[in-house]
Amino acid sequence: MSTPSLTALTPAHGQSSGLRSITVAREDLDPRTGLLEYVVRDDAHTWIRRGGGLVGYGEITRFTVTGPDRFTRAQDWWRRELAGAEVLDELGIPGSGLIAFGSFAFSKTSPHASRLIVPEVVVGCTEGRSWLTYITRDPEAELSAAAAEAALAAWLLEPAADRSPSPGDRLAPGVLTEDQYTRAVAEGVEHVRRGELSKLVLARDIVAELERPIATAHVLRELAVRYEDCWTYAVDGLIGSTPEMLIKVENNTAEARVLAGTLDRADAPADDPGYAERVLAGSEKQLHEHQIAIDSLTETLAPFTSSMTSHSEPFVLQLPNVWHLASDVTARLTADDDGHVPTSLALVQALHPTAAVCGTPTTVAGALIRELEHLQRGPYAGPVGWIDAGGNGEWGIALRGAVIETPTRVRLYAGCGIVEGSTPEAELAETWSKFRPMIEALGIRR
Numbered sequence: 056m057s058t059p060s061l062t063a064l065t066p067a068h069g070q071s072s073g074l075r076s077i078t079v080a081r082e083d084l085d086p087r088t089g090l091l092e093y094v095v096r097d098d099a100h101t102w103i104r105r106g107g108g109l110v111g112y113g114e115i116t117r118f119t120v121t122g123p124d125r126f127t128r129a130q131d132w133w134r135r136e137l138a139g140a141e142v143l144d145e146l147g148i149p150g151s152g153l154i155a156f157g158s159f160a161f162s163k164t165s166p167h168a169s170r171l172i173v174p175e176v177v178v179g180c181t182e183g184r185s186w187l188t189y190i191t192r193d194p195e196a197e198l199s200a201a202a203a204e205a206a207l208a209a210w211l212l213e214p215a216a217d218r219s220p221s222p223g224d225r226l227a228p229g230v231l232t233e234d235q236y237t238r239a240v241a242e243g244v245e246h247v248r249r250g251e252l253s254k255l256v257l258a259r260d261i262v263a264e265l266e267r268p269i270a271t272a273h274v275l276r277e278l279a280v281r282y283e284d285c286w287t288y289a290v291d292g293l294i295g296s297t298p299e300m301l302i303k304v305e306n307n308t309a310e311a312r313v314l315a316g317t318l319d320r321a322d323a324p325a326d327d328p329g330y331a332e333r334v335l336a337g338s339e340k341q342l343h344e345h346q347i348a349i350d351s352l353t354e355t356l357a358p359f360t361s362s363m364t365s366h367s368e369p370f371v372l373q374l375p376n377v378w379h380l381a382s383d384v385t386a387r388l389t390a391d392d393d394g395h396v397p398t399s400l401a402l403v404q405a406l407h408p409t410a411a412v413c414g415t416p417t418t419v420a421g422a423l424i425r426e427l428e429h430l431q432r433g434p435y436a437g438p439v440g441w442i443d444a445g446g447n448g449e450w451g452i453a454l455r456g457a458v459i460e461t462p463t464r465v466r467l468y469a470g471c472g473i474v475e476g477s478t479p480e481a482e483l484a485e486t487w488s489k490f491r492p493m494i495e496a497l498g499i500r501r
């Protein structure tokens with residue numbers, strides 16, 4: 056079977072400061088909670104969907120980078136770290152062994168540092184298999200199941216407290232007021248009408264001001280339980296629950312979930328079961344917006360693949376806050392002459408930014424975002440996820456999330472795809488529906 060091209064770990068036992076790791080199989084997790092029972096520290100790195108995924112603690116090393124080549128530079132760093140690594144991995148499945156969690160800035164011009172972080176301990180779970188990984192740079196450290204369990208136990212000694220919302224917690228405007236945002240959307244629509252581009256995604260922010268420090272683990276558990284079809288993420292202060300999978304690589308298969316087209320469930324009549332199908336899947340405007348997103352993904356992915364499948368029509372994805380038009384794409388990756396397929400980060404480099412978060416054509420949309428949004432997106436709408444030593448990984452798009460700027464100040468982001476038929480008031484309302492997962496998880500009343 057072809058594997059991504061980072062594999063090649065030559066054990067270097069006894070050599071100095073290279074990464075060393077051991078992964079051991081563990082008993083199955085409680086199916087009722089899955090990995091959630093490990094989301095108990097506010098500083099845990101988290102990637103969870105339906106109880107499975109990865110939870111990491113601590114930090115052995117990190118790489119930070121800015122600029123247009125941030126993905127390739129991060130991958131080069133990861134490759135260098137792996138070249139001298141000693142890896143004992145009795146599972147050998149995607150996500151076991153050495154891994155790095157990552158979050159990347161949306162924009163190639165962003166001053167925000169993209170980062171890969173190698174944790175000390177990882178608890179993983181996928182398709183009924185659970186494992187524990189312990190990572191160290193200490194050449195003398197014992198690599199054993201007992202050492203791994205002891206390292207995990209040390210991280211779990213002091214679980215974070217839950218948090219009940221304080222009455223004084225409040226939402227404050229972000230960089231743009233609501234009026235300024237609707238004016239920006241109106242300008243965006245004008246550009247689309249003039250034929251300069253077919254789709255533009257404009258975002259805005261709001262700020263949660265909390266009376267007491269955010270209880271991140273509690274917020275993440277709330278998100279993961281409510282949004283079980285989404286990927287709940289936490290990487291270095293970036294938190295959220297995204298419904299959109301930019302790219303997942305498992306050996307020689309790549310998968311993506313493309314979303315575009317949104318309907319607020321709060322507006323739905325209670326006694327109309329066909330509402331979403333009719334209003335979302337039956338809307339020319341929404342189908343057009345979705346088609347632009349799916350075309351941009353499949354065209355960019357095609358050169359890396361030997362075959363690709365997706366449904367001919369999008370399906371309606373029901374989340375607690377909204378319905379989306381969604382398409383799942385599965386592709387078989389083409390191997391190079393050495394039998395290696397592209398790594399998950401190489402595909403991220405090619406695919407980001409998609410039409411779902413930037414627009415089409417990308418360069419025109421990117422320039423208009425800079426002109427109209429007045430927002431530093433930072434990691435919002437950038438790739439977030441993890442990569443393993445084989446190059447497998449899962450990279451979602453950091454949506455429906457927030458950046459913890461200080462323990463009591465959390466910035467929430469949401470954006471909307473603007474096409475010719477868009478109206479500024481409807482797009483403003485849509486941003487509120489997309490803020491809702493975070494607002495509710497924080498326990499703030501609007």
Ligand SMILES: C=C(O[C@H]1C=CC=C(C(=O)O)[C@@H]1O)C(=O)O
Pocket residue numbers: 256258299314315316317379410411412454455468469470471472473489
């Ligand atoms: C840009 C966001 O959502 C994107 C993903 C799904 C649907 C979208 C839409 O219908 O506009 C957006 O393109 C966001 O949540 O901030």
